[in-house]
Amino acid sequence: MTINSKIQNINCCDHIARRVGDIAPSGIRKFFDLLASMDGVISLGIGEPDYPTPYHIREAAISSIENGYTMYTPNSGIPELRQELSKHLKNTYNLDYADSQILITVGVSEAMDLAARALVNPGDEVLIPDPCYVSYSPCVVLAGGVPVMIPTCEEERFEISAEKIEPLITEKTKALLIGYPANPTGTIMPREKLEEIVKLANQHGLIIISDEIYSRLVYDCEHTCIATLPGAYENTVFLGGFSKAYAMTGWRIGYAVGPASIIAAMTKIHQYTIMSVPTMSQVAAVEALRNGETSAAEMVADYNRRRLVMVKGLCDIGLSCFKPQGAFYAFPSIKNTGMTSEDFAHNLLMEEKVAVVPGNAFGRCGEGYVRCCYATSLKELYEALERMERFLKKRGASQAATFQV
Amino acid sequence: MLNKILRLLEDDGRLTPEQIATMLGTETSQVKELITQAEKDGLILKYKAVVNWDKIAEEQVWAIIEVRVTPQMKAGFDAIAERIYKFPEARTVMLVSGTYDLAIIVTARNMHEVASFVTHRLAPIEGVQGTTTHFLLKRYKEDGVVLDDKNKGMRQKVVL
DSSP states (O other), rough: OOOHHHHHHOOOOGGGGGHHSSSSSTTTTTHHHHHOOOOEEEOBBSSSSSOOOOOHHHHHHHHHHHHOOOOOOTTOOOHHHHHHHHHHHHHHHHHOOOOEEEEESSHHHHHHHHHHHHHHOTOEEEEESSSTTHHHHHHHHHHTTTEEEEEGGGTTTOOOOHHHHHGGGOOOEEEEESSOOOTTTOOOHHHHHHHHHHHHHHHHTEEEEEOHHHHHHHOOSSOOOOGTTTTTTTGGGEESSSSSTTGGGGOEEEEEEEEEEHHHHHHHHHHTOOSSSOOOHHHHHHHHHHHHHHHHHHHHHHHHHHHHHHHHHHHTTTTTTEOOBBBTTOOOBOOGTTOOOHHHHHHHHHHHHHEOEEEEEGOOOGGTTEEEOSSSSSHHHHHHHHHHHHHHHHHOOOOOEEEEE | HHHHHHHHHHTTTTTTHHHHHHHHOOHHHHHHHHHHHHHHHHOOOOOOOOOOOSOOOOOOOOEEEEEOOOBBBTTHHHHHHHHHHTTEEEEEEEESSSSSSSEEEEEESEEEHHHHHOOOOOISSEEEEEEEEEEEOOOOOEEEEETTOOTTSOOOOOOO
16 A cells, blocks of 8 residues: 555656657647548558568568577577678679678667667767658667757758758767658759768768668669768768568668677667567568569559659649659648648648648758658549649649749 | 550559659650550550459359360361350450360359350360369459458558
8 A cells, every 4th residue: 555655656757767858749749649530531641661561571471480480589680681681782782791790670760779879979969961750860869969950951952961061060070860862852862962971071080870771762863872982881880671672661670781890889789678680570581682672673663653643743733842763752842832831731631631741840941841652552642632732722822833853 | 665554554544644644754645646556556455444243233153164175277276266255255265274275254144144155155166175164252353453452551640
């Protein structure tokens, strides 16, 4: 009795660690809850492929379970997978990564957290593009660091540049955390601009953490892997995964490759917190690397068609949108509607049951934009565009916008 | 380009030339031209809907009939196939490798009609050595579409 009453007196909120409590609860949480409670919604808010994992990959995992291959694996991943990955990176980018430079992780999400924790001392600054994927800043904050945002804008296709980065560098700057092709903008970085950024990073002794989860999803162009650029290999932690290329989001598997010392530090944290990535997922990833290219290529071709439909559709109904060359997002401007991103998303959901993600969820520079994921069936895309047009027409905002190529 | 257009139409025959042009990053006029030509050349035979008949209460049976035939001098299997495909009951007629020669897909209002087709029309044809009739019991996947997709709607509504 006494123990119970004592427990009840504790205000749990006071016990939450400050660095966690200080992370502002996302303002769009309410919007998501509302969305979750509604039926008949066409969602352009889902950041994952709409395909199930190709069957041969699923089958590999099933047989691993059937054969009882269900125990822990080595911390850094099963040797077969590390070898396959090493081969894959050699064939795709002509990059050499030794066994000691490879760590299999629970998605890029874990890899990023490990990289931040392995590199950041309290107060260290990490440069991050704005807008960017939602977990970049929190990862840095949770590691004790200070995120410093690199503002970008639509006029420059949301690209970052050495000129933009240089004035933000201080003696506390430790690393640059970037991800291209980018979520939420679909931006890819031109090679020359990346080369200058690498040069700048080297001048200031910065580590580059590069999230290349969308590397397989590029259209009309080739992906530039940062680690292949002159002077980059030695100071780049290259994060990749299987989720987007092989439609394997739920398997939670990715990897980090890079300088042996950093990978060793990351592995140390991984070993004490995760131990090893689920065995079946690793077996599935081996199959994906060995035989998944055909399915991946088919999916990319399909995303490309939807991308073209989406971008043209958005422009036709009056939302200007630069042509994204990677990932599966369009990031149209909604500024001419006079609404904020959140109001736009909220009203669109209530009036027409189409879900898009307010751009400000991805940073201040995302305000005035919404993220539309086109990894959904063409039928739904056309229907969503029709509903959006009706929504805009009601407000007299629908006039074909300039189609920027 | 033509192959890409045909693939898209094979998946969705109702796509407009404008939509196809957008998807393939080309001009509407070019798509229109290629489609018209493909129709003329018999590359596109017809446009149709994939129907889930199981959901419709109309009585209709489907059967797959294996036919073993003696090939004829000169004409081979073609002459017999031709005699068979002229029957309106035969929706699809194919020459296949393996233990039999022709595979026929037949639709009729009931089993009786199929039986009558086999005994009165198919079996008496000269050169037909024997037939095996398989009645369709349940359809799971049709033209690439899973009919009762239990896994639909498993995605989250929003993922960042």
